[in-house]
Amino acid sequence: MSVTHPAGFVAAGAAVGIKSTGKKDLALVVNQGPRHDSASVFTANRCKANPVLWSEQVVKDGVVKAVVLNSGGANCYTGPEGFQTTHAVAEKVADAVGIGAVDVVVCSTGLIGLTNDRQLLLDGVGAVHARLSPDGGPDAAEAIMTTDSVAKQVVVQRDGWSIGGMAKGAGMLAPQLATMLVVLTTDAVVPAPQLDTALRASTRVSFDRLDSDGCMSTNDTVTVLASGASGVTPTAEEFTAALSEACTDLARQLLADAEGASHEIAITTINAASEDDAVEVGRSVARSNLFKAAVFGNDPNWGRVLASIGTTSAAFDPADLDVAMNDVWVCRQSTPAADPTTVDLTPRHVTVTIDLKVGAASATVWTNDLTHAYVHENSAYSS
Amino acid sequence: MSVTHPAGFVAAGAAVGIKSTGKKDLALVVNQGPRHDSASVFTANRCKANPVLWSEQVVKDGVVKAVVLNSGGANCYTGPEGFQTTHAVAEKVADAVGIGAVDVVVCSTGLIGLTNDRQLLLDGVGAVHARLSPDGGPDAAEAIMTTDSVAKQVVVQRDGWSIGGMAKGAGMLAPQLATMLVVLTTDAVVPAPQLDTALRASTRVSFDRLDSDGCMSTNDTVTVLASGASGVTPTAEEFTAALSEACTDLARQLLADAEGASHEIAITTINAASEDDAVEVGRSVARSNLFKAAVFGNDPNWGRVLASIGTTSAAFDPADLDVAMNDVWVCRQSTPAADPTTVDLTPRHVTVTIDLKVGAASATVWTNDLTHAYVHENSAYSS
Numbered sequence: 097m098s099v100t101h102p103a104g105f106v107a108a109g110a111a112v113g114i115k116s117t118g119k120k121d122l123a124l125v126v127n128q129g130p131r132h133d134s135a136s137v138f139t140a141n142r143c144k145a146n147p148v149l150w151s152e153q154v155v156k157d158g159v160v161k162a163v164v165l166n167s168g169g170a171n172c173y174t175g176p177e178g179f180q181t182t183h184a185v186a187e188k189v190a191d192a193v194g195i196g197a198v199d200v201v202v203c204s205t206g207l208i209g210l211t212n213d214r215q216l217l218l219d220g221v222g223a224v225h226a227r228l229s230p231d232g233g234p235d236a237a238e239a240i241m242t243t244d245s246v247a248k249q250v251v252v253q254r255d256g257w258s259i260g261g262m263a264k265g266a267g268m269l270a271p272q273l274a275t276m277l278v279v280l281t282t283d284a285v286v287p288a289p290q291l292d293t294a295l296r297a298s299t300r301v302s303f304d305r306l307d308s309d310g311c312m313s314t315n316d317t318v319t320v321l322a323s324g325a326s327g328v329t330p331t332a333e334e335f336t337a338a339l340s341e342a343c344t345d346l347a348r349q350l351l352a353d354a355e356g357a358s359h360e361i362a363i364t365t366i367n368a369a370s371e372d373d374a375v376e377v378g379r380s381v382a383r384s385n386l387f388k389a390a391v392f393g394n395d396p397n398w399g400r401v402l403a404s405i406g407t408t409s410a411a412f413d414p415a416d417l418d419v420a421m422n423d424v425w426v427c428r429q430s431t432p433a434a435d436p437t438t439v440d441l442t443p444r445h446v447t448v449t450i451d452l453k454v455g456a457a458s459a460t461v462w463t464n465d466l467t468h469a470y471v472h473e474n475s476a477y478s479s
Numbered sequence: 480m481s482v483t484h485p486a487g488f489v490a491a492g493a494a495v496g497i498k499s500t501g502k503k504d505l506a507l508v509v510n511q512g513p514r515h516d517s518a519s520v521f522t523a524n525r526c527k528a529n530p531v532l533w534s535e536q537v538v539k540d541g542v543v544k545a546v547v548l549n550s551g552g553a554n555c556y557t558g559p560e561g562f563q564t565t566h567a568v569a570e571k572v573a574d575a576v577g578i579g580a581v582d583v584v585v586c587s588t589g590l591i592g593l594t595n596d597r598q599l600l601l602d603g604v605g606a607v608h609a610r611l612s613p614d615g616g617p618d619a620a621e622a623i624m625t626t627d628s629v630a631k632q633v634v635v636q637r638d639g640w641s642i643g644g645m646a647k648g649a650g651m652l653a654p655q656l657a658t659m660l661v662v663l664t665t666d667a668v669v670p671a672p673q674l675d676t677a678l679r680a681s682t683r684v685s686f687d688r689l690d691s692d693g694c695m696s697t698n699d700t701v702t703v704l705a706s707g708a709s710g711v712t713p714t715a716e717e718f719t720a721a722l723s724e725a726c727t728d729l730a731r732q733l734l735a736d737a738e739g740a741s742h743e744i745a746i747t748t749i750n751a752a753s754e755d756d757a758v759e760v761g762r763s764v765a766r767s768n769l770f771k772a773a774v775f776g777n778d779p780n781w782g783r784v785l786a787s788i789g790t791t792s793a794a795f796d797p798a799d800l801d802v803a804m805n806d807v808w809v810c811r812q813s814t815p816a817a818d819p820t821t822v823d824l825t826p827r828h829v830t831v832t833i834d835l836k837v838g839a840a841s842a843t844v845w846t847n848d849l850t851h852a853y854v855h856e857n858s859a860y861s862s
Contacts, residue, residue: 142791143788175813313786386694399590405525431561471850474773
């Protein structure tokens with residue numbers, strides 16, 4: 097399942113003692129080829145974690161043969177010492193697998209500002225390597241969980257080839273990558289440059305449109321590995337469509353498991369002058385604490401939607417905006433329309449539709465509500 | 480006191496039935512001259528309330544003779560009907576005072592998207608006009624409260640002249656004016672152009688640096704009226720200093736009364752390449768829900784500070800940032816320094832100091848923590 101569903105991949109997950117809880121905390125995914133094409137995108141945060149600084153160099157040549165991921169510590173803001181730990185882990189994986197360290201992507205997740213125990217990680221690499229298996233996907237997906245309540249996996253099957261994926265992420269979900277680690281695998285034949293184009297097109301409409309709490313992470317990494325083991329070469333359109341499907345599925349799983357959320361909110365902006373405008377408007381609403389608190393309270397407070405739209409640079413007439421919540425048009429021409437009390441916000445899934453009435457572009461941004469549980473989980477996370 | 484402390488001003492506040500609670504809900508401030516200089520700044524939100532659309536036109540000639548303010552309804556997103564209500568209120572005030580409607584600033588605050596009862600407001604203007612008095616400042620300050628728990632007033636006394644002020648605002652506090660209504664008065668002789676320069680300089684370093692919840696209001700208005708009744712003409716420096724003092728005092732009062740907050744957080748960025756950089760960095764931290772939730776939990780989570788700094792375009796070296804919380808330098812060179820457990824975050828006042836180490840500019844941005852009470856108040860506000 098998941099990353100080991102496509103042919104050519106083995107994976108494993110194990111508990112090696114990084115997490116004090118004794119849960120699985122180290123994962124390894126290895127591409128056995130025959131091809132080793134790869135593409136990756138990373139957080140846009142300028143303060144990046146050490147594994148990101150390492151991996152950004154590794155992926156430049158389009159060749160990645162293994163991805164090692166640990167939970168229980170982000171190895172972020174840990175200085176040169178932390179970078180050396182990342183490097184040592186890559187070398188250890190390379191030795192075990194029989195490849196070069198420059199072909200090993202390293203990902204870490206967990207608390208920021210804590211130094212990971214290097215020896216524990218190095219010993220752990222041996223343990224997890226010993227368990228590598230064509231059925232290891234689910235264990236790997238479990239080993240990258242932090243505050244996630246469930247493991248996130250996906251399989252997209254096509255005729256003769258497939259895509260598998262796993263993801264972790266439950267908070268700090270924000271733009272230019274929601275906070276998360278994602279590994280995608282495929283046995284299709286897709287040379288690295290095409291893989292890169294497909295990955296960027298897919299993340300742009302999936303992870304990049306997830307904005308759970310407006311906070312951008314330091315460790316975000318999405319890596320796709322292509323083994324070519326199926327021998328099938330899909331068209332660029334076919335492959336991008338399948339990869340987008342996999343990414344969107346994982347993004348929705350992240351949203352569904354966001355820390356403390358009681359609603360999943362899809363904000364769709366229609367008739368915008370451009371897709372960028374539609375995304376900017378959706379994101380502004382997704383970042384309004386007042387709007388998100390109102391949804392938590394099952395209050396269809398469309399005034400807070402308009403107040404958010406007004407902070408953007410998108411093209412629209414402030415006096416001619418329509419807003420629907422769960423398909424009830426509570427605001428027409430920027431004035432009250434349907435009775436808001438007819439909007440039932442008790443179901444977990446909420447839709448907001450914003451009609452800018454100036455063009456033909458549209459986009460959907462996903463977010464969660466702002467809840468007592470979010471405040472609780474994030475006020476107590478490191479203590 | 481407050482707006483009636485300087486010579487030349489009368490004010491009143493009364494309960495006229497707009498608020499269902501029977502509390503004071505209409506305020507009037509009249510400048511009796513001999514001069515009627517004024518300056519105003521308004522919300523940067525593109526979706527503005529009707530009173531803002533009206534008042535933006537009124538203030539253009541630098542002459543304002545009266546300000547009428549109601550709580551109990553923002554008259555925002557209420558369309559042409561709402562604009563006509565604002566216009567009718569201005570005309571009624573003008574008739575009662577014996578001035579032109581084009582010299583009457585109108586401010587409204589309360590729920591967005593609800594139509595105010597025009598007749599109630601017009602009758603109310605008569606009632607509040609009948610109570611105008613040189614001692615009416617406190618009543619006026621009370622009449623503009625919404626979710627405020629206390630009235631906000633200020634007096635800055637100088638030799639022979641003074642500044643008075645009142646403010647309302649307790650949520651939706653964000654940049655380019657925290658959500659609020661503010662009326663400032665002075666009996667100094669300050670021609671309108673100089674008043675405008677002084678007001679913009681003062682709001683830039685006070686209200687504009689308050690970012691309680693990242694949400695920008697639709698009704699923000701700050702108006703200063705100068706009667707010249709003292710006959711004293713302070714220098715531009717003297718007047719701007721006094722006005723900044725008044726604005727900063729009111730801004731701190733707004734922060735102290737922010738909805739549901741349990742901490743007041745001053746984020747000071749030092750050694751920035753520019754003041755804009757320092758403000759951008761401070762604001763990014765002030766908008767991090769994760770950081771604000773951590774402060775609520777008394778958790779000195781400096782990693783979340785760095786993660787926020789990394790989202791800005793300010794000049795800095797990601798590997799060389801220092802961060803102190805309550806003067807304990809918990810992060811040096813972007814790595815752990817002093818033991819975070821030595822930081823006591825139980826007091827209400829918290830300071831965060833960020834050293835960018837690239838220049839000589841600095842700025843302080845104020846915010847609050849993200850609490851259960853904030854979520855509660857804003858999930859239940861309109862219901």
